[in-house]
Amino acid sequence: MTAGVVALVAAVFLACCVEMVEATTIVLAIGLTRGWRSGLIGVGVALCVLAVIVAALGPALSLVPISALRLVVGALLLVFGLGWLRSAILRAAGLKSRHDEEKAFRDQRSEAAAVSLAPRAFDAYGFTVCFKGVLLEGLEVAFIVVTFGANQGRILDAALAAAAAVVVVLAAALLVRAPLAKVPENTMKFAVGALLTSFGMFWGTEGAGAAWPGGDAALLVIIPAVLAVALAMVGWLRQVAGRPPAMAQPGAVTAGGA
Amino acid sequence: MKPVRAFAVFWWDFVVGDDWHLAVAVVAGLALCALLAQARVAAWWATPALVLAGLWVSAHRVAAEARARRRGGGAGG
Numbered sequence: 001m002t003a004g005v006v007a008l009v010a011a012v013f014l015a016c017c018v019e020m021v022e023a024t025t026i027v028l029a030i031g032l033t034r035g036w037r038s039g040l041i042g043v044g045v046a047l048c049v050l051a052v053i054v055a056a057l058g059p060a061l062s063l064v065p066i067s068a069l070r071l072v073v074g075a076l077l078l079v080f081g082l083g084w085l086r087s088a089i090l091r092a093a094g095l096k097s098r099h100d101e102e103k104a105f106r107d108q109r110s111e112a113a114a115v116s117l118a119p120r121a122f123d124a125y126g127f128t129v130c131f132k133g134v135l136l137e138g139l140e141v142a143f144i145v146v147t148f149g150a151n152q153g154r155i156l157d158a159a160l161a162a163a164a165a166v167v168v169v170l171a172a173a174l175l176v177r178a179p180l181a182k183v184p185e186n187t188m189k190f191a192v193g194a195l196l197t198s199f200g201m202f203w204g205t206e207g208a209g210a211a212w213p214g215g216d217a218a219l220l221v222i223i224p225a226v227l228a229v230a231l232a233m234v235g236w237l238r239q240v241a242g243r244p245p246a247m248a249q250p251g252a253v254t255a256g257g258a
Numbered sequence: 259m260k261p262v263r264a265f266a267v268f269w270w271d272f273v274v275g276d277d278w279h280l281a282v283a284v285v286a287g288l289a290l291c292a293l294l295a296q297a298r299v300a301a302w303w304a305t306p307a308l309v310l311a312g313l314w315v316s317a318h319r320v321a322a323e324a325r326a327r328r329r330g331g332g333a334g335g
Contacts, residue, residue: 071288076273078284078309083275086316095320139272197309200284205305208288209295212302222306229310233317241321 004219008148009161011195014188015144016165019137021180022104024173026133029108030126038123042130050138054146054159061150067207073147074204080140081196088190089230093237098186105178144196151203194230198223279319283312 030039061069090096108129115125145162149155172180202219205212212218274281287308294301 074305075284075288078287078305079273079275079281082280082284082309082313082316083277086277086280086313089313089317090320093317093321095317095324201306201309204284204288205291205302208292208301208305210291210301210304218302225306226310230313233314237317237321240318241324 002216004152004216005154005157007195007199007219007223008152008154009157011192011199012141012144012148012158012161013165014195015192016141016162017169017183018185018188018192019141020166020169021183021185023134023137024169024180025105026108026137027130028173028178029105030112030129033109033112034123034126038126039130042127042132043134045127046131046134046138049135050142053139053142054155057142057146058150058155061146062153067209069207070151070203071207073151074200074202074207076143076147076200077196078200078204080144081193081198081200083193084189085193085197085226085230088186088193089233089237091186092190092234093241095237095241148199190230194227195223198226201226277316279316280312283308283315287312 027039027043061073064072087096091098112125112129141162145158146155149158169180172183198219202212202222214221287305290308291301291304294304
């Protein structure tokens with residue numbers, strides 16, 4: 001297995017873990033508040049839609065010329081990756097509140113409890129919230145699976161990495177039957193952001209017609225370089241903003257939109 | 259028009275995200291890279307340089323806003 005494949009599998013697995021944790025929090029909150037039946041139907045329908053997207057887009061992308069594919073996929077991965085990395089940097093620097101699964105769970109439960117529930121009827125609210133939650137959290141992963149897989153001709157590896165993440169997070173959720181608050185979500189987002197940004201730079205540059213010094217081996221320099229720059233930004237932002245690292249706790253003052 | 263607008267807003271949020279400056283940096287980086295490559299000049303540095311500069315600018319704006327808010331508000335975080 002080459003370093004590129006290892007990085008691909010790691011990026012897909014970590015990205016899927018992060019999104020699965022968030023989706024699981026939503027489904028748990030609905031299930032424990034309003035019952036499981038309608039919510040789980042919503043989950044099933046959303047997973048079917050995601051499977052159709054992957055099944056339809058994967059083969060379609062393999063028909064696109066490789067340079068055009070790398071340019072478009074590189075640009076998309078760069079935009080996604082930079083978004084993740086920016087949020088992770090701001091959180092690590094204490095400029096944005098960290099994602100807190102326990103708070104998200106409490107908020108979702110109180111919202112769900114406020115909507116009336118007809119006895120024994122199909123719960124449209126539970127279905128819709130679970131469907132939207134799983135579909136929206138899964139859509140980005142589906143794009144990552146399809147684009148990474150199509151670019152390296154390894155859709156199966158990417159899909160297996162995503163499936164492994166689903167199994168791991170589901171097993172953990174079944175074990176603890178509570179939001180997975182102890183998962184180092186922000187650290188994982190930092191790593192995923194750096195990986196997506198690195199692959200986006202690599203493929204986008206090749207798609208634009210340039211060649212990397214050293215060919216594929218350049219990835220072994222790009223990934224640590226992006227990580228190093230991101231970590232340097234965290235240190236620099238802490239100084240510029242004048243906030244101690246202790247501010248980077250759940251519930252810290254938010255900035256920059258989120 | 260509402261469903262069309264909602265559809266467009268969804269995809270804008272999904273692709274562009276919190277800060278459109280990052281998307282501009284990506285497009286600018288790839289465009290410069292393509293131009294340099296067409297001119298047969300070393301172009302591999304263009305995308306990383308513009309993209310990381312865009313990330314720096316985006317993060318710096320948030321830090322500057324936070325600092326200004328603390329100074330202006332007095333109470334601070």
